[in-house]
Amino acid sequence: MSGRGLRELKKQRTFDAISTIAIGMFLAHGYDRVSVNDIAAAAEISKPTLFRYFPSKEDLVLHRIADHAGEPARVVAGRPGGQPAVDALHRHFRDGLARRDPVTGLNDDPDVLAYHDLVFATPSLAARVHDYQARDEESLAEALTADAPDPLTARLAAAQILAVQRVLARENWRRLSAGESAEALHPDAAAAADRAFHQLRTGLRLR
CATH class of the missing domain: 1.10.10.60 (Homeodomain-like)
Incomplete structure (x- = not known):
């Protein structure tokens, strides 16, 4: 060396x-x-x-979270030619669940759970995480511009995609914090991700 x-x-x-x-x-x-x-x-x-x-x-x-900065945009930029952006992000999230990536919320290591609680129970840390999320939204919107008819549509799509990922991760953390294991929760978490990304593709169906 x-x-x-x-x-x-x-x-x-x-x-x-x-x-x-x-x-x-x-x-x-x-x-x-x-x-x-x-x-x-x-x-x-x-x-x-x-x-x-x-x-x-x-x-x-927060360097552990900052290491993921811009990741959604990189997934979109690095997808195979012709693959829809939502499909690439869906697969990436599913792969993260399978490898127990803490970003997906599906990691029940006690140190990881304690770290999560520390970050989101501390206002200054939670505020910085919000800043990271806002920058991720901006970079993802830029990456989606070529797939969208106009910049506003790209920004709306980026906001919806990242909101879906945050909600999925929070639900996984909630269930793990309540005592479930990551191994037992994985099938439900994967199914929830499939439903959520299907909703992104097809639009809201609310009465």
Whole structure:
């Protein structure tokens, strides 16, 4: 491995170690009760060094979610030629359920569930997640522009698609939090995803 490769590996290990320490402290004591100074001390680094890896306190937690930023748009951009965008996103969501991707809500690892509760029970973190979602909506709308008759239709489609994914994920989290296992829930979660994406394709049927 080259010197640059070794430096990058060391940097990634330090990044991961700081984040692991921070999230562990937040889960144990509460997000608002742990300071950046506390985390730097626990990680045995200076505060300026910590900020070189994580620009803000929120980033110590939310980089796991930020890693998925723009993913829906990338799925649409990378789909096989001729495949409808909704079909590509449907398959991607179903694949995520199968591999227990936390983004789909179908992951019952205790640490993952605790992380989810931490994020959405902390107003500043939940607000940042909302910002990520808004940017995902913008990038997905841009990716859908070529498939839509006009930009407004692309924006409406992006909003509906991402809303469906959020509702599906929240329902999965709700049921796991109530005590169901991911393994037992998977068939229902997959069927719910199929119904939801079918509704996207065919439109609302409400009385």
